[in-house]
Amino acid sequence: MRFSSAKKICFGISSLAGGGAEKSVLRLCQIMAERGHIVHLILIDDKTDYDIPEYVDKCHILSDKFKKSNIRFIDNIKKIFTLKKIIKEEEKDRPYDLIVSNLSDADKVFRYIGHNNLHFCIRNNESAKSGNSIFRKIKFILRYRNKNIISISKGLRKDLIDNFHIKPSNITTIYNGYDFDNIRNLSNEYSPKYQHYILHIGRFTKQKRHDILFESFKLSEVSHQLILVGPFSKDDKNKLTTLIEEYELQDKVIIHGFEKNPYPLIKKADLLILSSDYEGLSNVIIESLALNTPVASTNCPYGPSEILTDELKQLLSPTGDPAQLAKNITLALNLENIEFEKYINGFSIESTYNRYMSLINQKGSPQTIK
Numbered sequence: 001m002r003f004s005s006a007k008k009i010c011f012g013i014s015s016l017a018g019g020g021a022e023k024s025v026l027r028l029c030q031i032m033a034e035r036g037h038i039v040h041l042i043l044i045d046d047k048t049d050y051d052i053p054e055y056v057d058k059c060h061i062l063s064d065k066f067k068k069s070n071i072r073f074i075d076n077i078k079k080i081f082t083l084k085k086i087i088k089e090e091e092k093d094r095p096y097d098l099i100v101s102n103l104s105d106a107d108k109v110f111r112y113i114g115h116n117n118l119h120f121c122i123r124n125n126e127s128a129k130s131g132n133s134i135f136r137k138i139k140f141i142l143r144y145r146n147k148n149i150i151s152i153s154k155g156l157r158k159d160l161i162d163n164f165h166i167k168p169s170n171i172t173t174i175y176n177g178y179d180f181d182n183i184r185n186l187s188n189e190y191s192p193k194y195q196h197y198i199l200h201i202g203r204f205t206k207q208k209r210h211d212i213l214f215e216s217f218k219l220s221e222v223s224h225q226l227i228l229v230g231p232f233s234k235d236d237k238n239k240l241t242t243l244i245e246e247y248e249l250q251d252k253v254i255i256h257g258f259e260k261n262p263y264p265l266i267k268k269a270d271l272l273i274l275s276s277d278y279e280g281l282s283n284v285i286i287e288s289l290a291l292n293t294p295v296a297s298t299n300c301p302y303g304p305s306e307i308l309t310d311e312l313k314q315l316l317s318p319t320g321d322p323a324q325l326a327k328n329i330t331l332a333l334n335l336e337n338i339e340f341e342k343y344i345n346g347f348s349i350e351s352t353y354n355r356y357m358s359l360i361n362q363k364g365s366p367q368t369i370k
Helices: 020-034 072-091 104-110 126-130 134-144 153-164 180-186 210-221 236-248 265-268 284-288 311-314 322-333 349-361
Strands: 008-013 038-043 059-062 099-101 118-124 148-151 172-174 197-201 224-227 253-257 269-272 296-300
Touching: 008 104, 008 349, 020 038, 020 284, 020 349, 038 153, 038 322, 038 349, 059 072, 072 104, 072 134, 072 210, 099 104, 104 118, 118 322, 134 172, 148 153, 148 253, 153 172, 180 284, 197 210, 197 265, 210 224, 210 269, 210 322, 236 253, 265 269, 265 284, 269 322, 284 296, 296 311, 296 322, 311 322
Parallel strands: 008 038, 008 099, 038 059, 099 118, 118 148, 148 172, 197 224, 197 269, 224 253, 269 296
Antiparallel strands: none
């Protein structure tokens, strides 16, 4: 049902590849639509592991609207002009009350539209991604200087200000919102075929440190199988198979692949492991706790330490330390009488929705939201 107070909201993102950021954006689109708002989605590229949902009023894919060239710079110029044309056309009847760009490939294009109600949602640890590259850091600073910024964790916000010295027009922290009732309902959708297993969810990238994952799993000497869930290409699977063989884990590690609904797998798992060198927040930790599945995680910047607090701090291990992660695997598997729900109360979709509405209500205000 559309209400007279409905807002017009646009979410931009690089694509709908099967990652956590993409799933978070779709969840935001859904809650906005359920509350009666007009929701548009703009994708930079046409990779769609997730289906474009019916609750999105309009979806534009920039790369489908022009003839591609072999020169990236020219394609980027085409994307910018195409985006400007779409925004102008869509705002003929009424302007957008909020536009939120997500992920760097989208930000590189959206930064040129010059819209008063545009915000950039920072979802990754840019210090870790930039490394020692001064050039990358300068590009990052220029991209977000004097812009409205959303960070998905307090750690990311601190990183932007302390390490990049960015002076945004406005910056606020808004956690990814989670519909815990829906997660629990979806966890009953099917029965996983695996028994007695540990789960890892994530792309095959250097950031996720599958080498640390395999070494810590081997050192733990647990009897479980290790199930790998993620959007793995054929090349990824070949590299994963080689790495599994290096650690002599052929009989214990299963490459499951991408799963649109991973919640039954999470619910039935005895443990979830996060072995990353860095994160923005970490959806899978929150989703696991929502399904009463314990987590052993690296204490990577940023996110895990904002979720695994108090008595769950003991399940955090230093990055790049497979021996300690192995000990925490055993520790987590033997946890008893832990109420995980209290650790995730601050990550509800309701709280996140209210924070986004506050951005609309405070538009034009020069003050920084705390």
